[in-house]
Amino acid sequence: MKIILKEIPDLHRIDVYESNGGYSAFRKALKEMSPDEVTNEVKNSNLRGRGGACFPTGLKWTFMPKTGDKPKYLCCNGDESEPGSFKDREIFEKNPHQFIEGVLLACYAMGIKSAYVYIRGEYYKWINLLQAAIDDAYKKGYIGKNILGTDFSTDVYIHRGAGAYICGEESALMNSIEGKRGYPRVKPPFPAANGLWGCPTTINNIETLANVPEIIKNGAEWFSKIGAPKHPGTLLFGVSGHVNKPGVYELPTGTPLMTIIDDYCGGILGGKEIKMVIPGGSSMPPLTKEECLKANMDNESLKEFSSSIGTAGVMVMNEDTDILKVLIRIAKFYYHESCGQCTPCREGTGWLLRVLKRIDDGKGRLSDLELLTSVAQNIEGNTICALGDAAAWPVKWTVKKFREEFVKRIPKDEIDVPVLNKVHSLR
Amino acid sequence: MQLFNEEELKRIEEIKSHYPDARAALLPVLWMVQEKEGWISPDSMKYAGDLLGVPYEHILGVVSFYTMFNKQPRGKYHLQICTNVSCMLRGGYELYNYVSEKLGIKNNETTADGMFTIEEVECLGSCATAPMMQVNNKEYYENLDTNKVETLIEEFSKHIK
Numbered sequence A: 001m002k003i004i005l006k007e008i009p010d011l012h013r014i015d016v017y018e019s020n021g022g023y024s025a026f027r028k029a030l031k032e033m034s035p036d037e038v039t040n041e042v043k044n045s046n047l048r049g050r051g052g053a054c055f056p057t058g059l060k061w062t063f064m065p066k067t068g069d070k071p072k073y074l075c076c077n078g079d080e081s082e083p084g085s086f087k088d089r090e091i092f093e094k095n096p097h098q099f100i101e102g103v104l105l106a107c108y109a110m111g112i113k114s115a116y117v118y119i120r121g122e123y124y125k126w127i128n129l130l131q132a133a134i135d136d137a138y139k140k141g142y143i144g145k146n147i148l149g150t151d152f153s154t155d156v157y158i159h160r161g162a163g164a165y166i167c168g169e170e171s172a173l174m175n176s177i178e179g180k181r182g183y184p185r186v187k188p189p190f191p192a193a194n195g196l197w198g199c200p201t202t203i204n205n206i207e208t209l210a211n212v213p214e215i216i217k218n219g220a221e222w223f224s225k226i227g228a229p230k231h232p233g234t235l236l237f238g239v240s241g242h243v244n245k246p247g248v249y250e251l252p253t254g255t256p257l258m259t260i261i262d263d264y265c266g267g268i269l270g271g272k273e274i275k276m277v278i279p280g281g282s283s284m285p286p287l288t289k290e291e292c293l294k295a296n297m298d299n300e301s302l303k304e305f306s307s308s309i310g311t312a313g314v315m316v317m318n319e320d321t322d323i324l325k326v327l328i329r330i331a332k333f334y335y336h337e338s339c340g341q342c343t344p345c346r347e348g349t350g351w352l353l354r355v356l357k358r359i360d361d362g363k364g365r366l367s368d369l370e371l372l373t374s375v376a377q378n379i380e381g382n383t384i385c386a387l388g389d390a391a392a393w394p395v396k397w398t399v400k401k402f403r404e405e406f407v408k409r410i411p412k413d414e415i416d417v418p419v420l421n422k423v424h425s426l427r
Numbered sequence B: 001m002q003l004f005n006e007e008e009l010k011r012i013e014e015i016k017s018h019y020p021d022a023r024a025a026l027l028p029v030l031w032m033v034q035e036k037e038g039w040i041s042p043d044s045m046k047y048a049g050d051l052l053g054v055p056y057e058h059i060l061g062v063v064s065f066y067t068m069f070n071k072q073p074r075g076k077y078h079l080q081i082c083t084n085v086s087c088m089l090r091g092g093y094e095l096y097n098y099v100s101e102k103l104g105i106k107n108n109e110t111t112a113d114g115m116f117t118i119e120e121v122e123c124l125g126s127c128a129t130a131p132m133m134q135v136n137n138k139e140y141y142e143n144l145d146t147n148k149v150e151t152l153i154e155e156f157s158k159h160i161k
Helices: A014-019 A024-032 A035-044 A057-062 A088-094 A096-110 A124-139 A170-177 A206-218 A220-224 A257-264 A289-294 A299-303 A323-337 A343-360 A367-379 A387-401 A403-407 A418-426 B006-016 B022-037 B042-052 B056-065 B085-089 B092-103 B146-160
Strands: A073-078 A114-119 A155-160 A201-205 A234-241 A247-252 A274-278 A313-318 B077-082 B116-121 B133-135 B139-141
Touching: A014 A096, A014 A124, A024 A096, A024 A206, A035 A057, A035 A096, A035 A206, A035 A220, A057 A096, A057 A201, A073 A096, A073 A170, A073 A206, A088 A096, A088 A124, A088 A206, A096 A114, A096 A124, A096 A155, A096 A201, A096 A206, A114 A124, A114 A170, A124 A155, A124 B139, A155 B022, A170 A201, A201 A206, A206 A220, A234 A257, A234 B085, A247 A257, A257 A274, A257 A289, A257 A313, A274 A289, A274 A323, A313 B085, A323 A343, A323 A387, A323 A403, A323 B085, A343 A367, A343 A387, A367 A387, A367 A403, A387 A403, B006 B022, B006 B042, B022 B042, B022 B056, B042 B056, B077 B092, B085 B092, B092 B116, B092 B146, B133 B146, B139 B146
Parallel strands: A073 A114, A073 A201, A114 A155, A234 A313, B077 B116
Antiparallel strands: A234 A247, A274 A313, B077 B133, B133 B139
């Protein structure tokens, strides 16, 4: 079942895309559907955001005001900076026009005249690929003034980021488009009321928008029956780490994790056993081997294991992996990427990293494990944006689920005086 | 300072028209500065500020926030090696350490001849083709190992001479 990464040669070319039914959904919407009908179709399909939060897309669109003189904006989030995620670049490369058509449908549904596609600065190659596709769509009259002879007009621009994980957070992304430091904004007000330049704004993930044309073409009911009922459709699973065939695999939601690893990725590298899998990009709580055997890859199913689908970036680790080293690398990342606005995140990410390193240096104490959990819990929920949670979850849950991995690194003769430890951590 | 020629200034006008507020063109203009100069100097920040009506202090804040904007000159070949988890699992650190030792430079240092800078970078979205290296914020070199990276560096060295 392929909705986005269809196996059609040269689908990235506009003529090939058109001859395979491309832009027919947009034509249909312009001719036969009212903007509200488009929104309703998306709403009824139960499409949920593919950027990690799984928010219902159609519902998000209904938050946009229908009246008022302020211009409205669409931001397409192609920052893709979550470690382990590399799906959007696949869309830019293999099927950019389906994404562009999704953008146009979203603009039509919400009465938007300017859409900005925010792409991480490192994706130089893919920015050029998408720009070429946008240029072709302009030439064919799908974007621009009076599209296809109607009174609907809209423009699509690419905005290149410059290396900041935090700009994948929707309000930081808006600040970055406005030419500012990528600081997340306090919510409320929410973007639908007060977004880019104080105007109503909707932010959608690239993959989310790429699903929309097929929903309009084939109907909400068709889409809602694919995969897991509460989280329907397909996902672009980006599998990396210790598998024989890493890559992006488009599969229905709810596909068992082991099916992805064994049947699609050719099993674990070197015929080893699994030790840990991070199911949705580095901020998601990991799964143990036992959990992997039971896990289905949709948001509701992963909740059972206190995890979440995130961006569906599956990172697989075999039995030889040093879990502590992996967690240190993750903690280092969030420490580096914290924007510094909120004290719990700015300071807490550094504390997590230093305590983890202390354990790695053989100077850990048993009470460090409680300390890590405590610091993580004091970051979680106490920050403006979700980067704090993203930094806290992997530490909290890896320590909980893989406690033995940490305990075995703590010297046996250590004197575990909690008070001393507290004094130490304050230094 | 007059950094941009007529054509480039026209391009900037075009970029400004994408946004309701000219200040939003700051990131694209800074990219153009870096493309031309290799880094973003205080003088070029002031120049960009005058073009867009943005105070120097604001630009300094922006340039220092984004890791891809070079705050100092870089080597002709800026080697950006990912060591985040997916790359780490497939030898990202081995690759980084190899290049670092071969060139005799540490993170963010430049070789004495000004040819190479090495930088340890965060995930570049190339996880299935790990380990990898980006060069000069542009080209991706994927599925690397120490042999392949050695050949690449030799190749780059030839271009320099």
